[in-house]
Amino acid sequence: MPKDGGIGASVKRREDVRFLTGKGRYTDDINIRGQLYAFFLRSDVAHGRLKSVDTAAASDMPGVVRIFTAADFAGVGGIPCGWQVTDRFGKVMQEPKHPVLADGKVRHVGDPIAMVVAETLDQARDAAEAIRVEIEELPPVLNMKDALKPDAPKVHDELTSNLCYDWGFVEENREAVAKAFEGAAHHITLDLVNNRLVANPMEPRVAVGDYEDHSGMHTLYTTSQNPHVIRLLMGAFVLGIPESKLRVVAPDVGGGFGSKIYHYAEEAAVTFAAKQVKRPVKWTASRSEAFISDAQGRDHLTRIELALDKDHNFLALRTETHANMGAYLSTFAPSIPTWLHGTLMAGNYKTPLVYVNVKAVFTNTVPVDAYRGAGRPEATYQLERIIDKAARELGVDPVELRRKNFIQPDQFPYQTPVAVVYDTGNYQATMDKLLELSDHAGFAARAEESKKRGRLRGFGIAHYIEACGIAPSNLVGQLGARAGLYESATVRVNATGSITIFTGSHSHGQGHETTFAQVVAEMIGIDASQVEIVHGDTSNSPMGMGTYGSRSLAVGGSAMVKATNKIINKAKKIASHLLEASEQDIEFKDGKFTVAGTDRSKTWVDITLAAYVPHNYPLESLEPGLEETAFYDPSNFTYPAGAYGCELEIDPDTGKVTILAFTAADDFGNVVNPMIVEGQVHGGLAQGIGQAMLENCVFDENGQLLSGSFMDYAMPRADDLPFFKVDHSCITPCTHNPLGVKGCGEAGAIGSPPAVVNAVIDALQRGGYSHIDHIDMPVSPARVWAAMHQR
């Protein structure tokens, strides 16, 4: 019988009450008395030398309080990068300066040049019009391969070239991989593009800086997925403010998808300005601004090669990728195409030899960083595409080719050739589940029926693995991370038994307020309504690393479980005192402490009251109060995996692709709230299908973003998507975290793009277009039609 509370119950999201009734409190809802408004004047050219910025006339405009330019930030640091990658020759990456406001050069359309602070937003905007900027235009660097040519213009004059790093992984395997290809019976090659995406969370970025003159206390309200990380980066590296004098608050945040992980210049600028002008300063991005200032995602050019023996066993895999960094290094940008991408290149397969080469390139475009999945979708896409291509070239069933090469259920824990160790998994089970749920057996009949209607029907499969629960700090430290990746929780039990939990994780749509409460309510045996989750404010929660990489429950939840266990242990001590029994004899179940084998017991509230009203209490051996903090640092990543199937039809007259069915069979380990997991998968699938079918960043030859509004950047809508079939009944619990959970936030966006493209190719080849073995995303009607008519 399904539970109606606790772990495993589809409890309705308590936060939705405020979100759905307009009661959410977002950063833009925060207005502080005396607040001023900031407007950023941004570069409208992609590359140029900043000859002069004349603010004289603008400064005299009505309402203008102050105009900031690069010169005002001369005494502060630049925007830091949080990860240093070492290249295949042992050299650290080229790391350019990233000034808060453009200094000397502008490097992408949208690069901020000046910040006007005025009484009203309109006044600030009007004054920005009056700033006279003289830019000597330089030829922009846009194409990654051209950017690496010796005569290419340089994005950063102080660097030796536009190459950030040339990374090889595992470099020692390079020769062995080459050798394996020489002797292989089959050698499959595929060139593909992983298209650049704009994250487009529903809520654009907002930052409000506040400063208290008498205490020297700074407060930044910001749309962030990780307020503690922003406090550390901005305080320590940019503005030089000790953490004790800097509070960062990320209240309700309307989606992030990665784009709100990073420390952005606007956050530092308003915090700095608030102190200078001694008034609060607010900046709210317009949607147009978000398109040219939020870090973007993906943008890889890849050649992937697969070697197989005569029996179709995978022998070796080799990839060469050009990864676009954009104009500056965003907070985690260097780690995405390397450690979050190369380490996943083994996929679900026992390929013994893998070599991954990644050249990260600077261009005059918006910076690129993690976007839902971050590196893992890029790895999965190329791997699952080439396996499909291999199956077609070899004339074998794509399902069988995968099954044959899967890491088998009895091989776990499994050491891959790309450093990571998968703890658990059962890929045959998820594949079985997919074929069952999608009625794969009935596909041939359905294809026949489509044919009668003049349509081309196709079925595409992809199997993915991701590394989530990011991540063991000692490991990522060795890989170049400049931060730890633990998580924290403080569990505060109140006198009358209710519980307030302060988590270092951050919820911006994930439903932590519901699921985290479910876990603790079950552990203590009280109703979830007695458990409150507090997050997003550095002034009340312990230092945490925030939410991304599907890590909240696996890492943040584990910290919370750890702290709750400390609470239970202490509560047992109190109970043993009150019950005059030995601590070992105290049993705790359903909120009741019982002396084993007797009917003598104390309730949860008896204990919590005793802790705060310690009249009868072992004060000589135990502190009063009931509050515990725990930090949890995982010993490994978690490895969610799953099989995805896409069934679609193509209209041969127009090239239009219509997705008819999409099935996801995931193994997320244990599941706390199936309804929320299902919602996470739905959202991920929508974004993955969006990438595969619709979304794309297009820059013109001058570096202007042509798809810079929702008129030209096609976001997926309800009628672009089928009803999803989502299953997570295949469970191999994670072996190294207390809940046995793996994470589900990114899976949908990782597994779906190759399933869609594989289905498109399947439909075309079945329909007689056997010359088409690849179409780059997005598979728009124009691209499909063009491929069909190109012989």
Place this chain on the structure above:
Amino acid sequence: MKLSDSRDIAAAPEMVWAAILDPEVLHQCIPGCQSMTGSVAEGFEAVVKQKVGPVSATFTGHVSFSDVVEGRSLTITGEGKGGVAGFAKGGAAVTLEPILEGTRLTYDVDASVGGKIAQLGSRIVDSFAKKMADEFFARFQDAVEPPTEEELAAAAEVEAAAAEAAEEAEATGDGADHKKGWFRRMIGV
């Protein structure tokens, strides 16, 4: 963005040539033009107020002339800055060719836009440019082509009415008479 077209204008090539290079003609013919000053040798300074899709902006810019083959062809190059709305720049190669009806004016425009107006996408910008060109030539033809018989008759009526009105209140306009064929009359044809 590229835009190529040709127009047949019922006026002699000499007149069309003179009109193209006259700042007052450009002032009257460029939609939203607020001022146009300068000379062919030095180039023109222009201020144009326009609304591109949802973006309103005042563009200030410089227009210069090159490759001038007297009475035959020239290249017009310009750049307009619209503040936070972005910029537009480009060139037009213009050729005049005498035809039976007067002059065939052929133009090849190669223009680019940047900043917010580029972000709006080519659908808006391209159709905007096309509309601007159509409006420009409609006004230009109005300025240089002789009025038809009907138009003359209609104009006479309007003039009579205007003369009456002028007796009551003195005209306060910029002094230019911008009825059809005004440029012809101005240069005394």
